[in-house]
Amino acid sequence: MTAIAPPSAVSVLVAHGAMMRGAADGSVGRTDAPAQGTEGLYVADTRLLSRWILEINDSTFWDVGSVREPGRRNTALSPAARRNQTHDLFVFRTQELDAAGLTETLRIRNLGLETISARLVLRAGTDFADQFTVRTDGRVFDLSGAASSLDVLDDGSQAFHYTHTFRGRTYEAGVRLSASIPPVVRREPANRESDDGRFVGAVLSWELPVRPGETQALTISAVSTSAQAQQPVPAAVVRSGNGSTDDGLTALARQSLKDLDSLLMPCPVKPELIIPAAGLPWFLTLFGRDSLLTCMLTRKESPQLLGDVLRALAATQGTVDDPARVEQPGKIVHEVRISELAQLGAVPYGRYYGTVDSTPLFLMALGHVEDATLIKDMEQPARAAVGWILGDGGLRDTGFLRYTPDPAGLLHQGWKDSFDAVAGADGSQPEGAIALAEVQGYAWRGLRECARLAEEHWGDQAWADTLYGLADGLKTRFRDAFWMADRNFPALAVDGAGRQVEALASNAGHLLWAGILDPADARAVATRLLQDDFFTGWGIRTLAEGQHYYHPMSYHNGSVWPHDTMLAAEGMAAYGLTDQARTVAEAIRDAAAHFGNTLPELFGGFSRTDFPVPVRYHHAGSPQAWAAAAGLTAGRLS
Helix, strand or coil: CCCCCCCCCCEEEEECCEEEEECCCCCECECCECCCCCCEEEECCEEEECEEEEEECCECEEEEEEEEECCEEEEEEEECCCCCCCCCEEEEEEEEEECCEEEEEEEEEECCCCCEEEEEEEEEEECCCEHHHHCCCCCCCCCCCEEEEEEECCCCCEEEEEEEEECCEEEEEEEEEEECCCCEEEEECCCCCCCCCCCEEEEEEEEEEECCCCEEEEEEEEEECCCCCCCCCCCCCCHHHHCCCCCCCCHHHHHHHHHHHHHEEECCCCCCCEEECCECCCECCCEHHHHHHHHHHCCCCCHHHHHHHHHHHHHCCCCCCECCCCECCCCCCCEECCCHHHHCCCCCCCEECCCCCHHHHHHHHHCCCCCHHHHHHCHHHHHHHHHHHHCCCCHHHHCCCCECCCCCCCCCCCCCCCCCCCCCCCCCCCCCCEEEHHHHHHHHHHHHHHHHHHHHCCCCHHHHHHHHHHHHHHHHHHHHHHEECCCCEECCEECCCCCEECCCECHHHHHHHHCCCCHHHHHHHHHHHCCCCCECCCCEECECCCCCCCCCCCCCCCCECHHHHHHHHHHHHHCCCHHHHHHHHHHHHHHHHCCCCCCCCCECCCCCCCCCCCCECCCCCCCEHHHHHHHHHHHHCC
16 A cells, blocks of 8 residues: 655745746755656646756755745745855845746845855756646556657757657647856756656756855746747736725735735636636636636626636537537536647546536626626527526426536536535435536526526517526426425435435535525525534534534535635525624634635634634645635625
């Protein structure tokens, strides 16, 4: 049995869809080996750098001061020394990311009284790893047709190149290193034992004389030569949405806005559109569900984001029947990838449609649009989305919007997409096509929003009347099929045989947010979610204690997800249950304070009586777009 080491502390820099994971001083990997695990500079889900080690005069550096902002890190570096040893050279390092890669500026200062020759060495290298090959999810891919190379160009820059041929397709990637002062370059021989043969490296060196009190500057860039997303993201586009500033904002709101800013990126398929990536580390791309929920939760702070997300999702809306990608006409995409394995077809996620909720959420989001031009442009995508809900989505034939599990992709296709996320309180498994509770709420609300737009903007009263009728029928059927009278609470799902999946799950809170419940049922749900088996004092558990699959450190069966909790809180407030909403919002604000006000994707489901601070979930992504959005929502409900 192979032991898995606990994740070590990793410093992360992110902006414009690029991500750099490494040490706090800005380095990646080690001097004697490429990056271990997930470290590296990633652009478009490809690791462009797996080694980036800076040395001066044969010494490594100590990080003696660092400050970060979205996409930029400033670090003060002192050469490693003994307690009573003084080095006269000091380095100020600035690293900045954009959509194509990394720009690094070094300012080398002589603090002494004599001229010093600063011998600067940068050990750089790459393996061009696809992010799916470094994630710790156990998948193995055939990389036998892959090869890396290095060319030193006439201008002194270095061009790393990668090709991978797989099943008749060829993928190419490249990264070019260039410096304001040309370096001396030495190729590094491959170490076949430690890097599977794909790593290629170089040692760059400079001799820089620095006079007393002088500062020498050196700029180095590592830029993708095949980046498909080069559009710059406007500065602080989130905060500029409603003209607000940081004045008067809470620490949680300020940090949430910064986290959202850092996740803005050019859309992978339409770079002129700026979208919020779902989150770090492995979701820096367009996700239908995540992007839509983020935009709806931040509609007051960043109303302009919604338009680009809707246009991006309309541009990737399903047009054909493709079972391998679960694509169907009118269906809204789950995720879009442009990386190596996606383009080669080794994973189905280039455009993957294995989601049952993105399409009704798309219609819900249209209800928040105020721009008349955008509303007009969205009429045909909305009609196609409704067509999918009624047809392939199953509403017309089965009475509910449902999905069939996809063993080749995502088994479950709601927001809780773990293999064990949909099961009864006793662990029993559903059979056949599955209708999730919250998805029916989204569909009801989406149909009503679309009906209103047809009535007020698209000049089609007949269609509006049809949609209102469909929504009314769904609401009635939902109450009859999902409500568990003995528990006064809705079931998690109904399976293909019409049986209730009778788990007590946080999905019910989304029904409050969608508004499908009658007032008495809404109060019952809100009251139940605040009982001790659900409510930890830090948030709402995804699954109540005492059920078969409950585990406080599971991904979806007992942990706390901030966005999930705050959707319930927003729903409580919408039903006039303001005290309950404030209780939940206060819990999330308290939890956020223990995470430096950057709410993670999820955290453990232990209560305040179990432990005095919220417990981290090892592999939780941070920042995450909908978690940051939850932070803003918590502030509004104070």
